[in-house]
Amino acid sequence: MSVSDQAGEVREVEGYDQLVTPEFAPLAEFAGFGVYEAVAVQETGEGISALIDRIPGAISGYLRMRPESASLMGGSHLPVSEPLIKEWLDRTIVGPFDGELADFVRGISHVGGEEVTFPGVQIPLPPQLVLALIAWLQGQILGAMGETYDAVTVSAAGAAWMNQLMLQLGIILEPSLAEPDGPLGRHEAAEFHPYAEFAGLGAKEMSILRKTGPLLGPAAGGVVTLAYDYLLSRPESAGYFQDASHLAQRKMTLKGWWSKTTMKPMDGDFHTYMSKVADAHVKGGGTHPHVVIPADLTIALMGWVEMRVMTALNTIAPGTDGEYVFGKVPEPAAAAEVGQAWMRMLTLQLGILLKPYLTSSAAAA
Numbered sequence: 001m002s003v004s005d006q007a008g009e010v011r012e013v014e015g016y017d018q019l020v021t022p023e024f025a026p027l028a029e030f031a032g033f034g035v036y037e038a039v040a041v042q043e044t045g046e047g048i049s050a051l052i053d054r055i056p057g058a059i060s061g062y063l064r065m066r067p068e069s070a071s072l073m074g075g076s077h078l079p080v081s082e083p084l085i086k087e088w089l090d091r092t093i094v095g096p097f098d099g100e101l102a103d104f105v106r107g108i109s110h111v112g113g114e115e116v117t118f119p120g121v122q123i124p125l126p127p128q129l130v131l132a133l134i135a136w137l138q139g140q141i142l143g144a145m146g147e148t149y150d151a152v153t154v155s156a157a158g159a160a161w162m163n164q165l166m167l168q169l170g171i172i173l174e175p176s177l178a179e180p181d182g183p184l185g186r187h188e189a190a191e192f193h194p195y196a197e198f199a200g201l202g203a204k205e206m207s208i209l210r211k212t213g214p215l216l217g218p219a220a221g222g223v224v225t226l227a228y229d230y231l232l233s234r235p236e237s238a239g240y241f242q243d244a245s246h247l248a249q250r251k252m253t254l255k256g257w258w259s260k261t262t263m264k265p266m267d268g269d270f271h272t273y274m275s276k277v278a279d280a281h282v283k284g285g286g287t288h289p290h291v292v293i294p295a296d297l298t299i300a301l302m303g304w305v306e307m308r309v310m311t312a313l314n315t316i317a318p319g320t321d322g323e324y325v326f327g328k329v330p331e332p333a334a335a336a337e338v339g340q341a342w343m344r345m346l347t348l349q350l351g352i353l354l355k356p357y358l359t360s361s362a363a364a365a
Helices: 035-047 055-065 082-094 099-109 127-146 151-176 203-233 235-241 244-263 268-280 295-315 332-353
Strands: 002-004 010-012 110-112 316-318 324-326
Touching: 035 082, 035 151, 055 082, 055 127, 082 099, 099 110, 099 151, 110 151, 127 151, 127 332, 151 295, 151 332, 203 235, 203 244, 203 295, 203 316, 203 324, 203 332, 235 295, 244 268, 268 332, 295 316, 295 332, 316 332
Parallel strands: none
Antiparallel strands: 002 010, 316 324
8 A cells, every 4th residue: 555645755554454453443444544544644643743742741731721621730740741641642643543552542541430531631531621622632733734734735634633533532531421311401501612712712713613614514415415325335324324204304404513513603502502413312312212323423423524524624715805715725824724623613513412421410511
């Protein structure tokens, strides 16, 4: 197998059939994370290694500075191992994505019982905060790529990075996830996600979403067709859509989700909407209460969605008037900036979808 790097050279990859194994994540293939994506992470990770080396210190400082996490950090001794974070990132770049990497991630993120933390942090953290910190990290990775690679690489390899981070998030959250007895039924919220600002989804990013969303909105029909052709082609998901009326309803739901994602503000009303969608995935929810969508399938599907969206963003560029135009390849930094907004937003949407599966009311907040 050959993979082209940024300079156009070709590197021969040996033993590529072992780069991604089911022991890393049983649904990795379903998520679209395979050999090509693993090599993309490896090659671009090597190119941004100097920038990635700064991330452990940035995470440590961020946790100390942010009000959402500062109160959890304790006294003068910060319970964060920067060397452990660096080892995690290094192993992610080097690979392979196998059971050994998955067990390593479990060992540095599962802290006993149902409690979890961000890799390298040595105290339990709320699962939604862990998810938000992964979203923040996604932005850091894309920012580093925007400083180093061309826009096409930022888009294509960035998509692979986003996907595998979703799969690793699934590993991290394993102890906190369980099949719910029923829907939450509590949908009102004052904001899109309680950790949106912490994740790096602030006013600037919301503005980017507001300006770029309408450019992607018209693709709703194609998105629905692509997604459901894929879902019906995969044995992991096809069984959930055997009933014709259920399939038709799900298609309409997905089309509505894409339209709202691209056209509506990310606010409390959107949280309410996504909470209702989440309830429809669990036992006793929606119009087909016997159909239950497992949490790991939801996470893997979001990885697939993020990869597809990140790839599509290489056709959107800033215009001369502060707006965005469709059909133009952006500068690398601009591609990274738009990607940061979209990936963080989609990961936070995943957080809302996972609320019913999180095992305590505190975790689901």
